[in-house]
Amino acid sequence: MNRKQILISILAAFCMYATAEAQRIKGSDTLLPLTQELAEEYLAEHPDREVIVTGGGTGVGLAALPEKTTDIAMASRRIKFSEKMKFAEINLDAKEVIVAYDALAVVVNPSNPVDSLTREQLEAIFRGKITNWKEVGGEDRKIVVYSRETSSGTYEFFKESVLDNKNYMSSILSMPATGAIIQSVRQTKGAIGYIGLAYLNRYVKALAVSYDSGRHYAYPSVGTAADGTYPIVRPLYYYYDAAREAAVSPFISFALSPAGQESVLRQGFVPVK
Template sequence: MKKSLVVIMLGIFISVVATAGVFDFLFKKGNSKKRIEVTLRGSTTVLPIGMAVTEQFSKENKRSRVSVSGGGSSTGIKALLDGSVDIAEASRAMKSKEYDIAKSKGMKIKEIVVAFDGIAIVVNPSNGVTALTKEQVKKIYKGEITNWKEVGGPDKAIVAVGRDTASGTREAFDHLVMDKEEPATGVLELASNNAVLDDVENTKGGIGYIGLGYVNHQVKALTINGIKPTFDTVKNKTYPVSRNLYWYTTEDKINNVNGVKQLIDYLLGEKGQAIVKSQGFVPVK
C-alpha cells in the first residue's frame, strides 16, 4: 500500500515538472507566442499608410494589437521623445533640436523612409487655372497675388488655406515653396489634409496643398513649373514639391519592444510597399 502511494506521488511530481517545462517553453522561451503591442502616432499625411499597413499586419499576426493615431508630425515626434509611443509617423525630417533632445535622453534615433510623396497644390475644380509656377504659389501665400485674374484665371479673390504649425506638410511646404518665409496672416490654417480638401472643394476661389495620396475628384491638382504631380515625377524627383515620408523609432525599441522591428520589416517588404502604392503614395522599393 505504501509502495503504491509512493509510486502515485512520484508520478504526480513528474507530471507537474513536465507540465511546468512545457509552460516555460511556451510562455518564457517562445517569443513567437508573445503578444505584439505597438503604438504609432503623428502625421495625418502618413496616417493612411500606417492604418492600412497595421490593419493587414494584424490580420496576419493574430496576437498583435497595434494602435495608430494622427495629430501631426511634431506631435508624433514629441510623443516618441517622451516615450509614450513606439513609432512616430512624420511627413518631414526630424529637426536638429529634436535630435538634441533624443541625445540628452540617451536615445539612438532610427530614421526609416517609408514612401515618397509630392505636395499637390490644389484648387476648386471650377477654377480655369491649370498651372502655376512655384514663385506664383509663394506670392499667393505671401499675399502678394490676391486675385485669380493676376495668374490668368477668373476675376475672383484668392482664398488660400494651409496647415497648422504641428503639420509636417506645413514644414515641407514652408521649406520647398516658401523658402522659410512666413505666409500672410490671412491664410487659414487647418489641422488635416481632409480639412484642406473639404475647404477647397467648397470655396470657388480656394487654393490649398495636400499629400499626393489625398488628391481626388473634390479638387484639381495644378501643374507646377510645368510638371504634374504624378507617381513618376515624384519618384524621379522632377516634381518640384517632392519629399520623403518617414517612420521614426529608437534602437532600444527595435531591440526590446516586441513587434516594432517586425512591423517596420513588413512595411518595407513587398506587401507593405504594395499597400503604400494602394494609398496613393510612391513606394521606396
C-alpha cells in the same frame, strides 16, 4: 474575495504580458490610417504578435521615443534639430526609415485657365504679393487663397517647402479640414489651395508646379512624385531606437515589403520603391 484577487492578478499579468510583447507605434496623424492598415495586415500574417497604433501628432511621437513609451515614432516631417539634440543628450541613436511619400497638390477651380505655376509665383500668391490671376497669365479675377489651420502638419510642410519658411499672409482663409478646402475651391472661381494627393478628385484642378523657375513643370501624380519630378513631396518617416532594432525590425521590414508598399499605394500615398 479570494477568487476576485486571483482574477485581478491574472488580468494584471495578462496586461503586463501584452505591454511587454506589444509593439507600440505613436505619432503623426497623417501616417495613422496607413500604419493601422499595415498593422492589420501584419497581424493577419503573424497572429501571435501584437501591435498598438496611436496618433497624437508627430511631435508627440518623437517626444515619446526617448521616454521609452513608444517603440516606433511616426513622423510626417523630418526630425527637428532640437529633438535630435534631446536624443543626443541621453545617447539615444535614432534610426530613420522612410515608409512612404506624400505629395501635396496645389488645386484651383476647374474653370481657371491657369495650368502651371512656379514656386516663386506660389510663394508670392500665398504671401499676398500677387493678388490677381492676370498677373500669372489668367483672367482678371481676384485670387482667393485657402490654407489649412495652423495646427496641421500640412500647413507647416507647405510653409517650409513652398514659402521657404516665411509666413503666410494674414488675410489667408484657413479651413479646418481638407474636405472643406475641396468644397470651397470647387465653389469659388478665383480659389487656390493645397491638399494631399490622395484627396485629388474631379471637382478641383491640380496645377503643374516648377521648382526651377519654369524650366520643368510636373503635374502631381503617384508616378511623378515617385520619380522625383514633382517637387512638393514630403517623406513620411518611422523613427526607432537603434538599440532596439531587433524588436521593431519585423514590422518595419513588413512595411517596406512589396505587400506593405502595395497598401501604401492603396491608401493614396507614394510607395518608396
